[in-house]
Amino acid sequence: MADLVTRADRDGWTLLTLNRPAKLNALTVEMFAELRRHVIDLRHDDAVRCVVLRGAGKCFSAGHDLSAIAEGEGPPSPGWHSETLRMMERLPKPVIAAVHGHCYTGALEVALAADFIVAAADARFGDTHAKWALTPVWGMSQRLPRRVGTATAKRLMFTAGMIDADEAVRIGLAEYAVPSGRFDAEIEALAEGIAANSAFTHAAVKRLLEATDGGPLDAGLQWEVMESEGHGPDMHERIAAFTTRPRSE
Template sequence: MSNLLVEISDRIATLTLNRPEVMNALNHDVFKELENAVADLGSREDVGCVILCGAGRAFSSGHDLKDIDAGAESEHAQFEADVLEQLASLPMPTIARVHKYCFTGALELALACDLIFIDEDTRLADTHSKWGLSPVWGMTQRLPRRVGAARAKDLMFSARLVGAQEALAIGLVEKVCAVDSLEDDTLAYAREVTENSAHTHRVCKDILDKTDGMPLGQGLSYEYTNSPGACDDAQERVANFMKNQK
């Protein structure tokens, strides 16, 4: 049985973590399949948005403790981190669709996506300190960039669960949905995204990534120098709009 299900429909790719019997705990095999899926998506022109979700009762309970107990934390840590970097570097927008639980390694996985949508029952946490582990998949860098250094420290030091409304208030997630509408709401948003220019999305993601952490003046200079202005499909899109106005 595949640990990751891949479905592509209407220019939307849905990647589903598929270990529901262990609440989609993340192991090396999951990341191997995720690596292959991300490599394929990176070169596809027929995909305009990616949704990452989990099968069954939860998005993911986090890194499989059996892997850690067997010593895989030190053996494979850089590999998993590299896969998350590849996910974060996809040229199209990515959305983590999170329900119920999203702990530690699972949160690092979600943070590698552009946006995080959750339902009202979702609980998120960084529990590295509960297990005597230190982050190796990006938590110390991606979490404070979302919520600020002080809030990141709070979540790391306390290992406490964060509910849906607090997660939204502190900027950890972008959208909170009703439990029974999370899937439909995420899909509707993804469809809106794919109606817009994939070329623009690619340029914006690249500039945002390259200028992250730059002073404002330096970032503006980078945009002025590296943004093409009119993207590859601009003329066609403007022409279609003008045609429909007649």
């Protein structure tokens, strides 16, 4: 049987792909287990400086597999899905959700656990918990309002409506939208650009933002100074490469 989440290592970055295209990458316990294994492996892989998560086939993911819910699927423990996404969120390297096509409910919860979302022009986002009389347990109630604001999160959650890529960008859910024909090239260029920068800085910045998120400004400013991780082992090399490069006439 094919892997439900595939890993492809590129030059300094890794592409993780939700790989159940015949079912629109609907999420199951088995898929999450594979995603979790990849996250664990990536945490200590210093060769990987950026991670991109996307879906195979027509879309990112249509969300939690409703058939699996109806059959009473059993995760290994309460909160296991949420814990898995938190592990991904806390990877010491940038994680990008590259969303095309459907990204609904559970899939949106997965995308929100990335550092940011880049949307193809055909992307569609929505939270349909209310449509099915469900409540979020993978992080929607916490990450969505932090991303778009409480009132907008309530609107999306109460209406269970769909929004397109442009609206996702407007409300701050996605960072920017890309024409579908250029989506693959844009994601590759973005990941390569991030991977070219300092892995030390990426990890330190993620820890800094995590520690000060939502706190008072003065406390955050003090933390930034007092808890500074300093500079990375490649600082001098990077500066020397810049200052000694040939100057154009």
